[in-house]
Amino acid sequence: MAQSDTDQLHSLGYAQELRRGMRTFSNFAVSFTIISILSGCLTLFLFAMNTGGPAVMTIGWLVVGFFVTLVALGMAEVASSYPTAGGLYYWSAKLADQAGGNGAAWSWFVGWFNLVGQVAVTAGIDFGLSFFLNALLNLTVGYPVDPPHTILLYAIVLVIHGLLNTFGIRLVALLNDVSVWWHVVGVAAIVVVTVLLNQHSRTDIGTVFSKFVDNTGDTAANPWPGPLLFGIPLYVMLIGLLNAQYTLTGYDASAHMSEETHDANLSSPRGILFSVVVSVIFGFILLVAMNIGITPDKVFTAADGSAVDGYAHALASPTGVPPAQIWIDAIGQSGGIFILFLVVGAQFFCGMSSVTANSRMIYAFSRDGAIPGSSFWHRINPRTRTPTNSIWLAAVGAFILGLPYLYSPVAYAAVTSIAVIGLYVAYIAPVFLRLRAGSRFQEGPWTLGRWSRPIGIVATIWVIFICVMFLLPQAQPITINTFNYTPVVFLVVLGGAAIWYAVSAKNWFKGPKVQGSAEELAAIERDLEMAEA
Numbered sequence: 001m002a003q004s005d006t007d008q009l010h011s012l013g014y015a016q017e018l019r020r021g022m023r024t025f026s027n028f029a030v031s032f033t034i035i036s037i038l039s040g041c042l043t044l045f046l047f048a049m050n051t052g053g054p055a056v057m058t059i060g061w062l063v064v065g066f067f068v069t070l071v072a073l074g075m076a077e078v079a080s081s082y083p084t085a086g087g088l089y090y091w092s093a094k095l096a097d098q099a100g101g102n103g104a105a106w107s108w109f110v111g112w113f114n115l116v117g118q119v120a121v122t123a124g125i126d127f128g129l130s131f132f133l134n135a136l137l138n139l140t141v142g143y144p145v146d147p148p149h150t151i152l153l154y155a156i157v158l159v160i161h162g163l164l165n166t167f168g169i170r171l172v173a174l175l176n177d178v179s180v181w182w183h184v185v186g187v188a189a190i191v192v193v194t195v196l197l198n199q200h201s202r203t204d205i206g207t208v209f210s211k212f213v214d215n216t217g218d219t220a221a222n223p224w225p226g227p228l229l230f231g232i233p234l235y236v237m238l239i240g241l242l243n244a245q246y247t248l249t250g251y252d253a254s255a256h257m258s259e260e261t262h263d264a265n266l267s268s269p270r271g272i273l274f275s276v277v278v279s280v281i282f283g284f285i286l287l288v289a290m291n292i293g294i295t296p297d298k299v300f301t302a303a304d305g306s307a308v309d310g311y312a313h314a315l316a317s318p319t320g321v322p323p324a325q326i327w328i329d330a331i332g333q334s335g336g337i338f339i340l341f342l343v344v345g346a347q348f349f350c351g352m353s354s355v356t357a358n359s360r361m362i363y364a365f366s367r368d369g370a371i372p373g374s375s376f377w378h379r380i381n382p383r384t385r386t387p388t389n390s391i392w393l394a395a396v397g398a399f400i401l402g403l404p405y406l407y408s409p410v411a412y413a414a415v416t417s418i419a420v421i422g423l424y425v426a427y428i429a430p431v432f433l434r435l436r437a438g439s440r441f442q443e444g445p446w447t448l449g450r451w452s453r454p455i456g457i458v459a460t461i462w463v464i465f466i467c468v469m470f471l472l473p474q475a476q477p478i479t480i481n482t483f484n485y486t487p488v489v490f491l492v493v494l495g496g497a498a499i500w501y502a503v504s505a506k507n508w509f510k511g512p513k514v515q516g517s518a519e520e521l522a523a524i525e526r527d528l529e530m531a532e533a
Helices: 002-011 024-035 037-043 045-050 053-081 088-098 103-141 147-166 169-196 205-210 233-239 242-247 264-292 310-315 322-331 333-367 388-406 411-440 449-469 486-503 518-532
Strands: none
Touching: 002 264, 002 518, 024 169, 024 264, 024 333, 037 045, 037 103, 037 169, 037 242, 037 264, 037 333, 045 053, 045 242, 045 310, 045 322, 053 088, 053 205, 053 233, 053 242, 053 264, 053 411, 053 449, 088 103, 088 333, 088 411, 103 147, 103 322, 103 333, 103 388, 103 411, 103 486, 147 169, 147 333, 147 388, 169 264, 169 322, 169 333, 205 264, 242 264, 242 411, 310 322, 322 333, 333 388, 388 411, 411 449, 411 486
């Protein structure tokens, strides 16, 4: 099996530089871990409580889950044909050429969208982890809850994740396998705590699916964009879908890890699809349980001395993390801290895996000469067979993207929007190009058959829609502190990429490179094996 994987990689133009140490379950595990319902669902829970509330969280999750599954199906079919670490940008180059387009240009822009989205999703995951870790330390040792202390934790987390990835793929694969079961135990524990052991009355299921909340700002006091956007419940519901859409990202990791996976042309597409389907199911259970666990009774006291229900009490939590307050209200502080520990552990695994996938994309994109300093970022550590320099570029890039939180309370939501748009544009480009290629597409062993076209069309329409939605304002009034800087980030980064391509790169970037002849690829592999020995 390993030899056939290597032969196929040679046919795509690349040497087997990375070590194949992952099986099908580990490939699934890395995407499932990056999706991490205990990360995305819960780190954006405060945003979701204010932007649509329980109804949008639960029903919206199912709507988003359906369309994301279609996107995953389209990606999985293409992944089966081209199992390479480059993933999306490599696919786009090959498919655009088959469709009669400019493969190099498609590859360039898809690669940059993917790179920005992956850095942003790493930032979103590890920043969310830092919020929850901050709350855990606040409850246990009194660690302050404020932006500077959160940023310090964020830096420490990124360093640890960089170190773990530097040690090699075998350790990462082992931790990803553990992560799957950690997530299952974590979701089960939350369901038991919020639904079965709750010491207060619970919200009935009908209210969970019907309660709509809009805390995005005072429309009457803010004439623009007030009634134009935020005065319309449908608009608030749509931007509230960010919680689900952001959570269900990162499953392209199964493609980026294909050069380190056995039977990659089957394992990678299965990893993409199953990670999404399993996450949709468990995520729905988690969100329903969390909202059931919020007591509707006014049994808590607010800061002003008034009696408030569980929803208001969670929103005003001194930890800054409403889910932690929900668990504490349900079973007491000690039990709540234990659940918070389980969640922090799951988020830690998630961030580690995101750095892994991010670094492989950087490695592949620099291998093809598309990143400044490509020869440096593409280097492989001969002892661990990992792209060490790319790992640390991913960590530093994520840290820089999180710094605006020091002055902007909505910076985290903006980071998640950047992740969604960057990744989903990159996700849907090869699916769209697969449609254009038609019968010229060279199918792999995992194929959608006659369903490929309708699935691709619906998936493309959905991604265009959500990209427009998440560029729009998310809170009012619009000030320097509440501004959604997602459009600015894409304007700067992708505008720069466009200018660079027009002025220079179009003359030398020809898309994915061929590293050499079969003999030259074999020589590269022999050199690595000798250095490793």
